[in-house]
Amino acid sequence: MPMIQISFAAAGRPGLESQIAALAAELAADHLGKDPALTAVSVVAVPPAHWFAGGQSLAAQGVAGFWLDIRVTEGTNTKDEKAAFIAATFAAMAALIGPLHPESYVHVVEARADAYGYAGLTQERRYIAARPAP
Numbered sequence: 001m002p003m004i005q006i007s008f009a010a011a012g013r014p015g016l017e018s019q020i021a022a023l024a025a026e027l028a029a030d031h032l033g034k035d036p037a038l039t040a041v042s043v044v045a046v047p048p049a050h051w052f053a054g055g056q057s058l059a060a061q062g063v064a065g066f067w068l069d070i071r072v073t074e075g076t077n078t079k080d081e082k083a084a085f086i087a088a089t090f091a092a093m094a095a096l097i098g099p100l101h102p103e104s105y106v107h108v109v110e111a112r113a114d115a116y117g118y119a120g121l122t123q124e125r126r127y128i129a130a131r132p133a134p
Contacts (some may be wrong), residue, residue, distance in 0.1 A: 001038040001123070002028055002038075002040075002070050003042075004021075004041045004042070004069070004070045004071075005041075005044075006041065006043045007043075008065070008066040008067075008097060009045070009051035009064060009066070010045075011048045011058075011098075013097055014045075016045070019096060020097075023096060031085035032070075032072060032077050034072070038118070053101045058101055061101060062099075063098070064093075066097065066104045067104070068089055068093075068105070069107045070085075070107070071111050072108060072110060073123045074110040074111060074112050076110075077108070085106070086106040090104065090106060
């Protein structure tokens, strides 16, 4: 049930939002075991002239950039899974939107189960409800 938020800047590449959303959900499924049916994705395109890294716009540098923020329930993924997700996301975004500025980020945010949920229930409540009766 992750929430994925992505901002990206890529010159001359309009209409990538649906491809980026699908890619992010696929990567979350493949590397973090997240169910695509329960994954929400928000994608925002930023003009490369409005994205700055190292004091210069990406437009001036002739590169693309992105920031991906994924919220998952704390403790549901290992360090190795998160590292694989970060590496695969950087590589996949480079392949999709072009050469990336190295200051492109992937942030896996681990939210406590009692402070994160969907459809009006926390993940902790879902866990408790799913446990078999003693």
